């Protein structure tokens with residue numbers, strides 16, 4: 001068991017609002033961790049800090065890169081991604097005007113460091129497209145490969161969302177509410193996809209999720225955030241039977 | 256795809272789509288270039304002249320659109336690079352022609368000077384684009400447009416005020432291309448037909464180069480930046496560096512158009528770098544359709560020839576800007592994808608008319624025409640009050 005990601009007293013304030021309250025967490029390569037918490041608990045903010053989108057007010061972030069823990073607290077988003085930390089978005093953020101295949105070409109070109117290649121042609125690049133075909137197979141996108149994303153259904157877009165993050169072969173994969181807005185069938189598909197990925201690829205999964213069925217289904221460990229701070233952290237049964245956790249949820253749901 | 260049973264309209268549509276639409280191949284580019292060369296070179300002298308200027312504006316607009324339509328950055332200062340190209344050529348011609356003649360001999364000197372001047376123009380644009388791009392790409396949308404506009408005005412006033420005695424102020428620099436003597440033959444570079452051949456060749460190669468770039472991995476990343484810069488960053492793309500590179504590449508191709516315009520009009524003046532010149536590719540691109548590779552070319556054609564058409568009626572000439580105003584308003588309100596998008600729409604509509612005809616003869620076709628026009632008018636009316644239209648559109 002190796003630590004792959006660690007935060008130390010990570011803090012983010014928006015004015016007086018403490019969105020991330022001195023969060024110190026460690027993630028290892030053996031467990032799927034779910035981060036849960038009521039709306040506004042600071043889950044997305046935590047991801048934004050990890051991925052360099054937001055600068056922390058204080059604290060540190062460390063990521064395992066080429067075998068060593070490296071500080072990435074001040075790294076820019078593209079540097080974080082190049083270091084092996086990838087994320088999917090709660091609010092779908094894909095290249096809407098491009099086809100599914102083109103979306104994945106973007107990710108693969110970035111991953112292979114060929115962004116300045118002005119001579120070859122992605123459409124004629126067999127190796128590139130074979131990799132993309134495999135990826136689309138895995139994420140159920142094969143049939144819509146040549147469709148422009150702005151005409152896809154919500155569920156299909158969510159698959160593209162995950163495939164994009166996956167395409168850069170991350171060592172740590174942050175999923176931000178992967179099932180947001182999905183119907184039960186689609187949710188079921190995503191859950192089995194995450195299971196499959198966790199089994200087949202060598203990445204550490206961290207998931208935020210509102211759907212408790214999904215959470216209990218996939219996680220080995222649950223971290224509960226409330227008002228930016230870690231309220232509970234441990235094995236699913238223990239955490240979910242914790243009184244303070246039910247209270248935090250009930251408190252928010254009655255509002 | 257095409258069978259013998261295809262309707263006539265369908266077949267014409269196919270040819271048209273292949274000519275301006277997606278899937279341009281190297282051969283088609285070469286064919287199109289050759290066609291233009293031949294057709295126009297047999298025309299009257301003045302038409303050759305007019306077409307040459309159109310080609311230069313087309314290159315200007317296509318190079319601009321690499322940054323606008325493909326990368327999502329609206330520059331309002333690209334005349335800066337157009338001017339840089341023009342002045343680079345003009346200064347070399349004025350100051351170094353005799354030095355170059357000493358090296359290559361008087362017979363070849365005009366051609367060699369033209370080439371060296373062209374390279375100097377592109378180099379000057381590069382020198383400007385590196386720092387200007389670096390500072391500008393950190394900003395987005397209106398701020399990007401404004402900072403490029405500001406740099407453009409700065410460059411314009413430097414040309415005009417001429418603090419180092421290089422640019423000859425508002426008069427500009429005379430550009431005399433001279434005659435080449437090669438073996439027994441002799442020709443004037445500035446001769447209308449000769450200059451047309453030069454322009455057609457350079458523009459065709461340049462546009463082909465840009466087409467290769469937008470269809471390369473580099474171009475794929477450009478499109479991603481247009482769609483969602485933060486997602487691109489989350490995939491490991493350095494957004495500002497990529498924008499910067501695109502800015503520079505776009506500027507370099509614009510400066511090639513600038514070199515050509517100086518030779519074309521025999522003078523480099525500050526007008527080439529004036530902010531109103533920066534509007535030219537913007538207007539051409541919007542009219543033609545930014546989301547089509549060929550859009551800016553179609554737009555440049557309309558812009559140039561409508562202007563010429565109007566200029567033939569002295570009574571209307573004073574109002575040509577009014578005509579463009581109206582044209583722009585119509586495009587912005589009803590044809591977001593521009594004339595190229597409009598052509599594609601008309602093509603699709605004609606195919607539907609043909610289909611109706613095949614199904615139910617002339618009556619069905621007229622019924623379809625009446626119905627679809629009524630529908631279109633209806634939706635135009637509601638669109639003009641509810642917002643912009645979006646009639647699809649594609650890349651490449």
Ligand SMILES: Nc1ncnc2c1ncn2[C@@H]1O[C@H](COP(=O)(O)OP(=O)(O)OP(=O)(O)O)[C@@H](O)[C@H]1O
Pocket residue numbers: 014017019037038039040041042043044045046090
């Ligand atoms: N850029 C920002 N500026 C100001 N406040 C912000 C910003 N981003 C988030 N917040 C605030 O920080 C708090 C945490 O928000 P965050 O989006 O991280 O919650 P979350 O746990 O992801 O919620 P949800 O379950 O609804 O996705 C909220 O009160 C939110 O309003």
Ligand SMILES: [Mg+2]
Pocket residue numbers: 043044045090
């Ligand atoms: Mg959230």
